[in-house]
Amino acid sequence: WECVSAFGTSRKKDFNALIEQARQDALAADKPFDRLTWQAQLNAFDKVSFDDSGRFIMPPDLVETYGIDDALYWHSVGDHIVVFTPETLYESGPAFMRARCRRLEREARAKAAAKGGAK
Numbered sequence: 646w647e648c649v650s651a652f653g654t655s656r657k658k659d660f661n662a663l664i665e666q667a668r669q670d671a672l673a674a675d676k677p678f679d680r681l682t683w684q685a686q687l688n689a690f691d692k693v694s695f696d697d698s699g700r701f702i703m704p705p706d707l708v709e710t711y712g713i714d715d716a717l718y719w720h721s722v723g724d725h726i727v728v729f730t731p732e733t734l735y736e737s738g739p740a741f742m743r744a745r746c747r748r749l750e751r752e753a754r755a756k757a758a759a760k761g762g763a764k
Contacts, residue, residue, distance in 0.1 A: 647733050649707055651693075652725035659724075660687045716753070718746040 664683045671678035693701045703713060711730060718729045720742055729738050734746050 646727060646729075646739065647711070647737060649703075649711055649728040650725050651728065654692065656724055660684075663687065716750060718742070718749065
């Protein structure tokens with residue numbers, strides 16, 4: 646998925662098992678597997694601090710890479726959260742998330758418009 650993934654740092658202990666499962670899946674499907682790519686992707690995360698209100702600042706490279714502008718869609722997927730721009734989700738994200746994102750986006754824009762904000 647073309648999105649940002651957020652998780653607690655305790656999840657790092659699961660990385661080797663995730664890599665091994667991916668290797669087994671690739672073997673079973675007779676597909677190539679590159680352990681170094683998996684290791685690089687899983688370990689290319691930034692520790693982000695939260696302020697007293699529970700907010701954090703998205704690292705600038707993620708904002709640029711994922712084209713983050715004025716709206717985000719957050720979805721819990723068990724042990725982590727995925728964060729999409731609505732445009733990316735509508736174009737190529739999981740179909741089951743799209744309807745919920747559209748509803749939440751409509752509600753947020755209506756609320757902003759009622760307060761005299763952007764439409």
